[in-house]
Amino acid sequence: MVNPIRVAQIVGKMNGGGVEAVVMNYYRHIDRSKVQFDFLIDSDSSLVPREEIESLGGRVFEIPPYQHVIEYQRELQRLFREEGWKIVHSHINALSVFPLRAAKKAGVPVRIAHSHSTSGKGEYAKNALKAVLKTQSNRYPTHRFACSRFAGEWLFGKDANFEVVYNAIDLNSFRFNAEAREQARADLGLVGGQFVIGHVGRFMAQKNHPFLIDVFAEVAKCRDDAVLLLVGSGEDEDSIKALVDEHGLSDCVKFLGQRNDVNRLYQAFDVFVLPSLYEGLGLVGVEAQVSGLPCLLSDVIPREVDVTGECTFLPIDTPVEWADAICSLSKKSYEGRKSTSIDSFANYNIDQQAGWLSRRYLQLANGDII
Template sequence: MPTTGRSITERADNGRYVGLAPVRDGNPVPIRVAQVVGRMMGGGVEATVMNHYRHIDRSQVQFDFIVQTDSTMVPKDEIESLGGRVFYVPPYSNPVKYVNACRKLFQQIHPRIVHSHMNAVSVFTLMAAKQAGVPVRIAHSHSTSNPNEKAKTLVKNVLRPFSKVYPTHLAACGDYSARWLFGDQTVDQGKVKIIRNAIELDRFAFDEEARTRLRKEIEASDDIRVIGQVGRFSAQKNQLFSLDVLAELVKKNPRVLLVFLGVGDDMDKVKAKAHDLGLSDHVRFLGMRSDVNEWYSAFDVLLFPSLYEGLPLTAVEAQVSGLPLVVSDKVPKEADLIPSLVRRISLDAGIESWVSAFDAHESDASGRVSHVQEIAKRGYAIHLSAAELVHWYKKL
């Protein structure tokens, strides 16, 4: 179609984009932002990006999703129904191949902004974006690291010093993850944009009907304590440790179930350990669910023994529903939006310390109170966060 005005695809001699936002048939064309999310597996990072995508003003900003070919949970149909596009690149395990593929793709689709959500690995994505002449390059930190993941942490620590070389702008889900990747001085100078892991708060309010229905689905009577864990099966989420906690809980009271929501590379390993510990009757593996928001109402407590986190979306969702949490000391304290709901236990503490943290949490949900308004005031209402994100993109 013919265009008028100057297009973002015009280039100066140095290969950089020049000109104003494009106009087609007299109407402004949305700013296209390439959202680089790596391997899509239905995790919290992808959920945060998709939450914002569903609520942004897509007449002003449109997303393209850059995902790895080893992704398992790409909502391609939904993205395309909203006007977005999905492009595939090889995994970053081969950095040279990955950078070359990203550079060629950016040269092909001409994004005005590349927003990389790959933490320390964003160095590769944004190197390619700079080589392609993309004018706005955002590095977004969502997580940290853990010494127990030796190979992964080594890669992160090697790449961290380069985290500010290729981006033009910095972002993070919270203060802790911002400081981990970009450093205290950068954060203290106000150079990192905090973008909350915002959600549709009302969807996570406590729902008595959902509680009754879902507990019936897993054959959990009112006197059974249902513990939930939500997230991909990985070393970071520490589901193997969760089974150790469950084994001790069952010794004290066999009327307990542990419900896992999610999929991932370690799922078979966790299933095998549950079998070896004789816990098969006390564990439910429900995989990926579209009704995760309702399961917070069905749970009596959320178990969160992560080895490291940025600012976990699951913790926010659970607190909206008034669900108590037992979390590791590796979950940033800024995740304690309703402090009375959160019990912190060190991963170095004995199993008995974790078991005792559940003593106050019975299966009776009477008195559960939702916290929609309180958490909205902390910046986690998606409609407000999405509007702010559009404003930021337009300003950049």
């Protein structure tokens, strides 16, 4: 038997965020008899699914955090030379400059830069760094991937050649099911017909949780049955809990933490909200649509996320506008919820997309570098 090709996946810090979840989802569904993943992660990662990775045939290599640029690149260069990977696939957006520079120095023939994100207002220091790194974004990769056209053009430029690699999911696991909804709401301790607003995202500046809490404070004035469910974890979680306390909303805001059953939680929601400062795509918005939920998204999120054509995009300026949109949802809009046809979500079908990625890796490993 021919051994599978091994692809070095640069994922940065594994902290339960969206990018590493996407890579893991592909890994679970790819043809591992032909393609195997090795994960190169920062040593200060907090949520590493090492046991699952190793059970699937992969390996985990810990490297110095990317903030220590010299040590980071030195260790990567050593690993690239010793392990002899033909393909290095970096998922750390503008920071991919550093691992791909090391890969080029080590003679790795196929170097993929993958854009998963963009930038937005408010993160001045981060945006300044991104602006500098973007000037080098096309210097070291041999190939360019992006989760959306918007994300690709942001990192590589409007005239650059790149391939859109969709953040695919198991569509059937997200489809609406009335029995699953009833059970999920019971498990969460929801009473009767409480109106549930749901958000899925890491507690970090990008996700704009303070604005969301301000929105919910306004919703609570017009809907005394409203509940806000926050799924995720992160460095800003404690400050958001304090903000909820300040608003006197502790009884109707639930922090659900990092979960591996998010598909079930969507069943319990009545509306999905994502007021992010920026997104490369906003895959959770796709998941919510597959679940048949009405979606309110910030107007800086790429319109590519709107698969059904029924998402509402709002500016992230005034919480009252968001609250009015949420409160105006009639009961019929969520009581009449039904299972969504997945035909229009074909680009996000993990079985199809994992098959494509497997074939693409094999082409590249065999010297087809087009």
